[in-house]
Amino acid sequence: TYIECTTATTQVALLSLDLSVYRSAEYTIQVTEGSNYHVTKVLAVHNGTAASHNEYGTLNIGSSLATFDVDISGSNMRLLATPTGTNSTVFKVKFTAIKV
Numbered sequence: 001t002y003i004e005c006t007t008a009t010t011q012v013a014l015l016s017l018d019l020s021v022y023r024s025a026e027y028t029i030q031v032t033e034g035s036n037y038h039v040t041k042v043l044a045v046h047n048g049t050a051a052s053h054n055e056y057g058t059l060n061i062g063s064s065l066a067t068f069d070v071d072i073s074g075s076n077m078r079l080l081a082t083p084t085g086t087n088s089t090v091f092k093v094k095f096t097a098i099k100v
Contacts, residue, residue, distance in 0.1 A: 004091045009083050011069075014093050016076035019048055025097040027079055029068065033089045036062030044070045046077045065089060 002015050017025055024045040031038040040058040044051060051070040058064075066089065069080040083089040 002093045006083055007088050011080050011082045013078045014081050014091055015079045019075050022097040023100045025095050027093055027095045030092045031065040033065050033087050038065040042068050051077050
């Protein structure tokens with residue numbers, strides 16, 4: 001489990017996985033901001049130079065708290081989040097990854 005806390009609406013990298021070790025990953029992401037809650041799943045895969053993802057299973061109590069993306073940075077595939085508000089937002093991530 002990885003935890004990130006932010007108070008900005010700028011994109012942050014939540015988690016990085018080594019490209020040479022992992023080909024794909026499934027992330028479960030829980031986001032909390034006050035009494036608003038957001039949970040979603042992101043499925044991601046890369047080919048060494050590009051990464052693709054699909055978000056599904058999203059549930060909210062209150063409003064949507066973030067958007068998600070993946071990219072390649074150096075030798076890592078990164079899970080990225082952009083909070084929708086400037087209040088303290090906490091991200092908790094669990095993941096399962098499959099090796100190359």
